[in-house]
Amino acid sequence: MRVVEKRQLLSAKEIDRTLQRLAHEIVEKSGGTKDLALIGVRRRGVPLSERLAKTILAFSQVQVPVGILDITLYRDDLSTVGPQPVVHSTNIDFSVDGQDLVLVDDVLYTGRTMRAAMNGLFDLGRPRRIRLCVLIDRGHRELPIEATFVGRTVETSDTEIVEVRLQEIDEEERVMLVDRVS
């Protein structure tokens, strides 16, 4: 599969400003930080959730707990993928019971990842509430899933891919729109 870069959606600076705004929005729309916890969905949701927590700490002096969720075991496409995908660790070292959780991921697309993430969270307990925070909402939902906190909404076609590149994982920082070329 060949891809060709079409255009940049967010620069490093824009990513940072967007995350700052999202962090404030989360605290504002939660009426504070009580029982608030962020769950970063592997892979890129993890550094995003850590950055959000750091920003929240800076302006509210509260260290919101951050967990890491791996959704591999909850995917609905395992019987079509070929050899089983490698499983990574979920690391949520606090109870989710009664917590006000915000799932954090880079891109919201079909919604299947979020469905899997919710299944994973329910295996751990009974959160009071789950909302979703994504950097990019690219449409094309296949399930009734919505994000409460959205960095930017982008219209995309089926062949396009939104690539979020973060320093912690990709050693560069920007969001690109790329197209599949046959």
Next chain:
Amino acid sequence: MLLRPKHLLGIESLTADQILFYLDQSKPFQEFQRHPLKKLATLRGKTVAVAFFESSTRTRISFTTAASRLGADTMALQAESSSLKKGESLIDTVRTLEAMRPDGIVIRHSSSGAPEFVAERLEIPVMNAGDGTHEHPTQALLDALTIRDRKGKLEGWNVTILGDILHSRVARSNIYLLSKFGARITLCGPGMWVPAELETLAPNVRRVSRIEEGLDGADVIIVLRVQSERLHEPGLPAAEYILRYQLTNERLRLARPDALVLHPGPMIRGLEIDPAVADGPQCAVLEQVTNGLAVRMALLYHLIGGAPADAPHPAKE
């Protein structure tokens, strides 16, 4: 070579990388055992045939629980076969299994080589849960996981295996596995249970007959169960085995101070192991059991389920 072979028949043919892959994949499943809700839908709709032709409660329950926690259904086949009818009854049973179309089979059999025999005749993945005196790969993997977790690494330890090595598939699989990671292995037990040929199984394997010599400098001690039938063989009554080979705290002090004690189970307290050692801080038998569940879940996840190797990959990810 495929990182993930189709079957798990033994440790001997696995590379160190393949072993590390399975150990690393066991970690998320270790964490899973602490979830309040231990039920996934990952292998939903799959059926795992758990075919035990030799009696076993622990390993059978471990495999059945592992499959069930992954969401798979299990077919439990328990049959104690007379060793006289080896080949024939296995062919018949294999045909019966085929007709029921499971997605994978876990097999324990009293004949060495039975899992390979089955793997040659069925299309589905086969996991060896212990065959004769040949191999018990999942035991070696869970032992390795326990060693790595408790001692911080897997490489380069002095490992002593204590007891009836000759008749032990656990010992063989452990010898194969640990020697791939640079272990120096000492086999210690009564002479007739530790024949010279065992030294040829892997590099860096030596035999000693005195337990004091066997434990000197040991980092890991694997205590083998003494099969009660063997004690009625001429030459080694239980009292003498206890006198010469029981692992006591006093003898444990001859090993390294932080030596790890493993036992594949079931333990016979007061025979091969002193209860004080079994219940002591250096003994990791309960972790072995938990790790066994994690290892078997990781293996079932990777071997069973998923599309066949030639299925098209989806475009996403």
